[in-house]
Amino acid sequence: MQVFIVVISFLLAALGVTSMYNAVYIPSAKLILISGLTTIAIYFLVKRLQQRKYKKLDRLMSFTMSLFASLFLSSLVHSAWDMEKFLSRLTMMKMTLVLLVIVSVYLNVVFIRAEISYKKKRGNQRIEEQPNKSYFEKRKEEKERIQRGDVRIVLGASTDNDDN
Numbered sequence: 001m002q003v004f005i006v007v008i009s010f011l012l013a014a015l016g017v018t019s020m021y022n023a024v025y026i027p028s029a030k031l032i033l034i035s036g037l038t039t040i041a042i043y044f045l046v047k048r049l050q051q052r053k054y055k056k057l058d059r060l061m062s063f064t065m066s067l068f069a070s071l072f073l074s075s076l077v078h079s080a081w082d083m084e085k086f087l088s089r090l091t092m093m094k095m096t097l098v099l100l101v102i103v104s105v106y107l108n109v110v111f112i113r114a115e116i117s118y119k120k121k122r123g124n125q126r127i128e129e130q131p132n133k134s135y136f137e138k139r140k141e142e143k144e145r146i147q148r149g150d151v152r153i154v155l156g157a158s159t160d161n162d163d164n
Contacts, residue, residue, distance in 0.1 A: 020097055032075055
């Protein structure tokens with residue numbers, strides 16, 4: 001069910017981007033906002049009911065929501081643009097749409113890469129470190145080194161330290 005909702009919402013957002021760019025249909029900002037909020041509410045409701053975690057679906061849904069945000073802001077620009085002598089509403093809406101879609105794709109890629117590098121770092125931190133050796137274990141190893149005839153260099157030795 002989650003897959004179906006995410007695919008439908010992504011197709012709806014992609015269709016909205018192409019129809020707005022080609023000036024086939026430019027919906028009002030309220031319609032885009034309501035459809036985006038409804039989509040995200042249904043997705044989280046179904047996700048909560050199914051209790052399954054799909055990381056790829058979450059990423060696709062975040063990308064879909066960023067497309068809806070781009071559509072919403074472009075529609076706002078189209079409805080509020082008054083400088084027709086400088087640029088037409090359609091041209092300004094297209095420029096805004098292209099710029100926001102590029103920015104949203106970039107930010108989604110950056111987020112995914114940051115998430116991956118964070119997980120790698122957390123995976124490295126989970127490796128258990130060897131516990132510190134006790135004083136007696138260190139002395140035992142020291143005696144074994146002396147018996148083998150290993151060379152030992154002690155840096156920072158002082159006359160106050162009697163261990164040397």
